[in-house]
Amino acid sequence: MVATGATQINEKMKQYTTPSERFYARCGKTIEKIKNHHTLAQCKHATHEIPTTSIDIKKEEDDSENVKPNFVEPTMLNEIRSRTFSHWSIAHPSKTQMIEAGFFYTNVNDRVLCIHCNLICQQWAEEDEPEEVHKLLSPNCCYFTRYLKLTRPIVNDQSLSIINTSGIVLTSACHGEYIELQKREATFSTWPKDQQSPSIHDFIQAGFYYTGLKTIVTCFFCNGSLQNWSSQDRPHIEHARWFPHCNFIRQFCGNDLYQRIQQTKQVKKQTETTGGTKLQTLDENTLSKMVASRLDTQIAQRLSNQFKVSIIKRAYEDQLRLKLDDFATPNDLFVACLILQKQIENINGNKDKIVIPTEKLKQIKQKENQTIENDRKCEYETEVKLKASEINICVLCREEEKQLACIPCGHLCTCTKCSQELQLCPICKGKIQAFVKVYV
Numbered sequence: 001m002v003a004t005g006a007t008q009i010n011e012k013m014k015q016y017t018t019p020s021e022r023f024y025a026r027c028g029k030t031i032e033k034i035k036n037h038h039t040l041a042q043c044k045h046a047t048h049e050i051p052t053t054s055i056d057i058k059k060e061e062d063d064s065e066n067v068k069p070n071f072v073e074p075t076m077l078n079e080i081r082s083r084t085f086s087h088w089s090i091a092h093p094s095k096t097q098m099i100e101a102g103f104f105y106t107n108v109n110d111r112v113l114c115i116h117c118n119l120i121c122q123q124w125a126e127e128d129e130p131e132e133v134h135k136l137l138s139p140n141c142c143y144f145t146r147y148l149k150l151t152r153p154i155v156n157d158q159s160l161s162i163i164n165t166s167g168i169v170l171t172s173a174c175h176g177e178y179i180e181l182q183k184r185e186a187t188f189s190t191w192p193k194d195q196q197s198p199s200i201h202d203f204i205q206a207g208f209y210y211t212g213l214k215t216i217v218t219c220f221f222c223n224g225s226l227q228n229w230s231s232q233d234r235p236h237i238e239h240a241r242w243f244p245h246c247n248f249i250r251q252f253c254g255n256d257l258y259q260r261i262q263q264t265k266q267v268k269k270q271t272e273t274t275g276g277t278k279l280q281t282l283d284e285n286t287l288s289k290m291v292a293s294r295l296d297t298q299i300a301q302r303l304s305n306q307f308k309v310s311i312i313k314r315a316y317e318d319q320l321r322l323k324l325d326d327f328a329t330p331n332d333l334f335v336a337c338l339i340l341q342k343q344i345e346n347i348n349g350n351k352d353k354i355v356i357p358t359e360k361l362k363q364i365k366q367k368e369n370q371t372i373e374n375d376r377k378c379e380y381e382t383e384v385k386l387k388a389s390e391i392n393i394c395v396l397c398r399e400e401e402k403q404l405a406c407i408p409c410g411h412l413c414t415c416t417k418c419s420q421e422l423q424l425c426p427i428c429k430g431k432i433q434a435f436v437k438v439y440v
Helices: 002-014 019-049 054-062 075-084 095-100 130-137 157-161 181-190 200-205 235-242 247-253 255-274 284-295 298-303 309-323 330-347 357-391
Strands: 208-210 217-219 404-407 412-414 434-437
Touching (some): 075 095, 075 330, 095 130, 181 208, 200 208, 235 255, 247 255, 298 309, 309 330
Antiparallel strands (some): 208 217, 404 412
16 A cells, blocks of 8 residues: 555656656745745845835835835855856756855865855755755845845855956065076076976066976965976976966066966866867876965965864865866855865764755655644644533523522523523523522
8 A cells, every 4th residue: 555655656656757857746835935034034024124214115106116125146246156056067956056055165075054054965866956945944144034124144255356456566475585687587597407397587577486496486476386497498487377267477467467367277188178178187196286385375374363273274275176276266165165165163073963955855744744733733722722612601691600500401501690580491491490500
């Protein structure tokens, strides 16, 4: 019998052809009920902010069609959100669904996170709808709510501008002693003479000074280091390609050349991926060196005022190991650090804080069913008590409690006050010879 029921359910689900249809067939009623519940709750909460003067009320009515949300997420942030899903490999839910739902990818399995409400979800089912799950589990998240009188978004234009370093400030260079060309040139006095490499003039123009070790040169501004040069290499192009966050080389190249270098790098990466070529993997020694050089950059040092060095290091490791590329912008690094920090703060070793959408929706549905059952039970008990109280009310005045039974018929039907002038039983119309007081 159980097997038959299961078969009927499966047959019923077959009529829904898309994951979205199956999701709503399974959870639609629960979602709508909880949405209505939250809408009512938000309306009650909003009554505290309704204007008290007639002028304010009229103005609000006039402007009701042009109301703008207090929270506007920066366009830059949504672009960064999209880039976090660059290697999302799951078809359903798709990365487009995740992006539209306001989630960021954490680089851990299929775990995603909202940096505004700290909702962390993992182990998605094919039929799950990320946007509905987000709204359902975090209805007050500022990504969805319209009015945010008491909510401040965790990331906005101001927080992103903290690391928006578009200008060159030479006093903030990592190696201020090599700002001058002559001092950088002096370091090349011990450069290997038999080395087939670019000219020393090209090195120093690109911001490099010689470290004295093998063919390793280092940028005086961002502290990025490169080695193993050939005569065909152009230092300023390699500098911009490997260390795109260095503001010195960005200004030196100019915006047009800088953008072409980054686009060429991206095209090459895409060609390797789509052409079936296996991408290069980094061994731990190389990865460690690349991360160490980036931790010495100006942007990493600036972020160390907001995040632990271990978080910045982990962000670089994940980016280079998984995507084999640098962060597109300093703000991408900032958000990557923020995602890591929020996971540490909110999970804190407790895996139960990671929501599995299917299981959570099942729990909500069970809780809702239990609430409905309790409400029905309460209504039944109330109805029984009401009927019991109606049975004990005097049939004549319908106010006082029945206290007297008629003799000889025995019908309990009247109170003491109404019995004084009563001669016939109100129920059977028999003649009353006496009354007997009954205690119920």
